[in-house]
Amino acid sequence: MSGDKKTSILLVEDEENLHEALKLNLELEGYEVTSAFDGAAALKAVSNEYFDLIILDVMLPEMDGITVTETIRLSNNDVPVLILSAKNSSADRVLGLKKGADDYLTKPFNLEELLLRVYKLINKNKKLQDKTTLGDHYEFGNNQVDFKAQEATSFNGEKIQLSKKETMLLKLLIENKNEVVPREKILQSVWGYNVYPTTRTIDNFILNFRKYFEEDSRNPRYFHSVRGVGYKYSE
Ligand code: CA
Numbered sequence: 001m002s003g004d005k006k007t008s009i010l011l012v013e014d015e016e017n018l019h020e021a022l023k024l025n026l027e028l029e030g031y032e033v034t035s036a037f038d039g040a041a042a043l044k045a046v047s048n049e050y051f052d053l054i055i056l057d058v059m060l061p062e063m064d065g066i067t068v069t070e071t072i073r074l075s076n077n078d079v080p081v082l083i084l085s086a087k088n089s090s091a092d093r094v095l096g097l098k099k100g101a102d103d104y105l106t107k108p109f110n111l112e113e114l115l116l117r118v119y120k121l122i123n124k125n126k127k128l129q130d131k132t133t134l135g136d137h138y139e140f141g142n143n144q145v146d147f148k149a150q151e152a153t154s155f156n157g158e159k160i161q162l163s164k165k166e167t168m169l170l171k172l173l174i175e176n177k178n179e180v181v182p183r184e185k186i187l188q189s190v191w192g193y194n195v196y197p198t199t200r201t202i203d204n205f206i207l208n209f210r211k212y213f214e215e216d217s218r219n220p221r222y223f224h225s226v227r228g229v230g231y232k233y234s235e
Contacts, residue, residue: 006032007122008050012042012065013057013084022055025111026118039063046072051079052122055114056101058085058092066096073100080121084109134175140222140235143213147171152212160212165190169205173223173233182230206231 009031013019016037023033034049036042039060046054054072058065069081083096083104093104103117136148142155150167152160162170168190173181186202206225210217224232 006030007052008032008034009118010034010036010042010045010049010051010054012036012039012054012060012068014038014060015057022114025115029115029118031118039065039068042068043071046077046079047075052125053118054079054081055118056081056083058083058089058096066092066099066101069096069101070099078125080125082114082117082121134171138174140174141213141215145170145174154212155215158212166205166208169202170209173231177233177235180226180230180232184230186231202231 007030009026011019011023011026011033013022014037019035019037023035026033034045034051036045037060040063042054042056043063045051056065056068060068065083069083072079072081080103081101083093083101085092085096085104085106093106096104102121105114105117136146138145138147143152145152145162147167147170150162150164152162154160169186172186172189183199183202203225206223207217209223210220213222214220222233222235224234226232
């Protein structure tokens with residue numbers, strides 16, 4: 001796990017021994033764990049605080065985990081939910097997924113499997129968030145981009161008018177920052193299915209981006225081409 005803020009998990013489980021064991025293991029993995037022992041406490045915590053993930057037992061006193069999941073989703077909260085269901089209750093699992101849970105584990109489960117699923121759910125969600133939080137404006141280094149106006153201001157104060165395709169490619173690369181975007185995906189998203197520019201065309205766009213935004217365009221910091229694979233924006 002990296003980043004400044006610890007990844008936070010709400011653990012909702014009424015069996016105390018299991019609760020403590022899970023909490024300890026999640027904390028050892030570097031997560032910050034908030035405890036709830038019933039559905040009402042879980043909902044209260046969710047309404048007061050941001051969580052990266054909820055681990056939710058189905059069999060809880062009074063309000064069950066499925067109702068908790070449904071209530072969370074009805075309030076338009078997309079937090080990933082991993083439900084823990086009792087053995088032989090496939091009806092619970094199906095209902096839980098229908099009501100908006102993202103994944104489930106059947107008790108008794110393997111701890112490593114739980115940690116793996118937790119990790120996957122959290123990362124999947126973080127990637128989605130990174131993508132959706134990219135608004136009209138973006139800043140990197142001393143460069144500024146306005147996707148909507150198709151304009152940019154470079155590190156040296158120069159105003160740049162971006163073409164529509166430049167804007168689209170820039171946005172696509174930044175949305176997938178630190179990941180290689182395959183050439184096929186770029187062609188599909190920026191040029192559409194019917195037109196096939198050569199690799200050279202994309203290379204020229206990348207050269208332009210370096211001219212606009214790199215202080216040393218021969219040693220690019222942000223815009224990289226990965227030979228034979230695609231292109232990457234890194235920060
Ligand atoms: Ca229980």
